[in-house]
Amino acid sequence: MTSVVDYDPLLLLRQSIASGSAIIPTTSPDTSSSSTSSPETSLSQATHLHFTHPARVVIPIDAPTRFVSNDRPVDLRSIYFAWLNREVAIPEYNASATKLNEELAGTTTVHKFAFVERLDLITWLEGASEESEYIKPLAGDKDGAVHLGGAGGAAAHAQVAKASATAVSAAARAGRGTLDPRLAQIYNGERRMGDRNTVLRGIKPTDFSHVRKLAQPLMARKPSPAGGVPTTSSVPGSISSSTSLALNQKPQRRPDPIILLSPSASSLLRMSNVKSFLEGAHYVPPDHNSAISMLHISRVMKDIDPGRPMRFILVEGSEQFKPEYWNRVVAVFTTGQAWQFKNYKWRDAAELFRHVLGIYLGWRGEQPPDAVRGFGHRVMACSVEKWRDPTAPGADSSRWRDREVVEGIWKAIEGNMRAKGWRKDAAPTKLD
Structure with a gap:
């Protein structure tokens, strides 16, 4: 063997x-x-x-x-x-x-x-x-x-x-x-290759502690706090412990934000059609026989990280959530039905939408349900053109408004993320 x-x-x-x-x-x-x-x-x-x-x-x-x-x-x-x-x-x-x-x-x-x-x-x-x-x-x-x-x-x-x-x-x-x-x-006859230490640096460790002394004159002096007493980091020739740690620690990987969808059969957005809507800006009816339980989409959030797309995780339920996952929830799509929130961290809708952005998607020309209107300004109400048979003449002519609706949704999500503390290399540790 x-x-x-x-x-x-x-x-x-x-x-x-x-x-x-x-x-x-x-x-x-x-x-x-x-x-x-x-x-x-x-x-x-x-x-x-x-x-x-x-x-x-x-x-x-x-x-x-x-x-x-x-x-x-x-x-x-x-x-x-x-x-x-x-x-x-x-x-x-x-x-x-x-x-x-x-x-x-x-x-x-x-x-x-x-x-x-x-x-x-x-x-x-x-x-x-x-x-x-x-x-x-x-x-x-x-x-x-x-x-x-x-x-x-x-x-x-x-x-x-x-x-x-x-x-x-x-x-x-x-x-x-x-x-x-x-x-x-x-x-x-294959050539045996070493790891990055043996190939690039050899086996002897290199001490770079002298670089700190060279960097001290170049460190910007921080303003003194109230009272005029300079901090340790503002005194020339010294580096605070936090700066020392920052020089040696590798930045943590930013977690992926989470968007929750409504599992209701009356919801216009389900796992089967949300990707084509939020990524492709084109609405199609959901497939209620779909077995998709989670997926991810990418979107560049220019005001948070313009250099790389941000990956969003989309799910319909929170049954498998750990407590810390709720800090990553950035939006909840709802139809106004209270049973959707029974497994959420915040089961009361008013408390939930105080922490997380709520979004309702309905048909253009129809009023949102009374429950959604009762949530107030904390739930964003959007509407799309009613679905028409693609074989009918001019069926696609009304779908040009989909992109306008999608851009409005993403703008609201991005603004809420910035307000909650999402940054280029960081995410909020607790939703206020």
């Missing part, structure tokens, strides 16, 4: 997904060719995952990974199970996880991801994101990056290449390898 010490389960899973190669749950730890003919087993019976790319290797299915939830590493079985159920709604995913835990009969349990954790994991595994706040960096990546590009990615690729060569040589010594001899020769 090939040693799996040099393999990273998360990186192997991501590369296998990108290449479309087979990932086989199995009860055998054997990596020989005969293992590929064994039937695929269920996740409740499997003890290993058989990867075929970039090298044939078998990883224990209960192996811990670099994905951390609640300060605990998540096992490979839970990661792979979440990937297999990436397209199902959260209630169906939780039901499937409960059923699998019953099949495991208490020997172990499958971790149930919170909706933000699940979205972050799936986005990273698909290759749509190169960073994740829940994934610890590789051992050779000191910058904390979890992507495949750059020096950290080179080290990760070198690690997998080293493991591939180890697998080839071990299989050759065992007399049961199936790789082409020419491919084995290529693996053995």
Whole structure:
């Protein structure tokens, strides 16, 4: 059996997904060719995952990974199970996880991801994101990056290449390898690459503390507080502890803001049509049979961060919310029905819309419901042209107003975000 010490389960899973190669749950730890003919087993019976790319290797299915939830590493079985159920709604995913835990009969349990954790994991595994706040960096990546590009990615690729060569040589010594001899020769001739420290800086650490002394004359003197007593940072030749920390700490990643939609069947905006409306500025009727439980859209908020698009997470329910997620909610779409708020942090509508912007979308020419009008100015009422059959003459001529409505909604969301404390590299820690 090939040693799996040099393999990273998360990186192997991501590369296998990108290449479309087979990932086989199995009860055998054997990596020989005969293992590929064994039937695929269920996740409740499997003890290993058989990867075929970039090298044939078998990883224990209960192996811990670099994905951390609640300060605990998540096992490979839970990661792979979440990937297999990436397209199902959260209630169906939780039901499937409960059923699998019953099949495991208490020997172990499958971790149930919170909706933000699940979205972050799936986005990273698909290759749509190169960073994740829940994934610890590789051992050779000191910058904390979890992507495949750059020096950290080179080290990760070198690690997998080293493991591939180890697998080839071990299989050759065992007399049961199936790789082409020419491919084995290529693996053995690969150049071993070091991490970013050995390539760029060597193994000796460099002390840059003298730079602080050089920077002191250039530090702008801060104004003295009331009373005329200068602060520590305003005295020439000294640097405050906060400045010292700022020189050494890496800025935290800005979290993604969250928009809540109404799950009501009477709502004009649902998960199936909100992306085309808020991103494409074109309204189409919702598909009530859609099983989409979450998605994200991108939008440049010029007054907050004009240099890069901001990613928004859209969901219809708050059942999987952690308490801190409410600090990231920037808008709530509502139809005025009170049952929508029963699982919210603020169940009273007046209290909810004191903290979060409310938005109602209705048909042009029709009055909003009495409940929405009772919310007052804290709920923004918008209206779109009534939907007409696309085959009817001139059906699309009335849809030019959609963009005007969408721009008004985004302007209100951006203004509310700025007022609540959203900045280029920061988000509010508490909604006032």
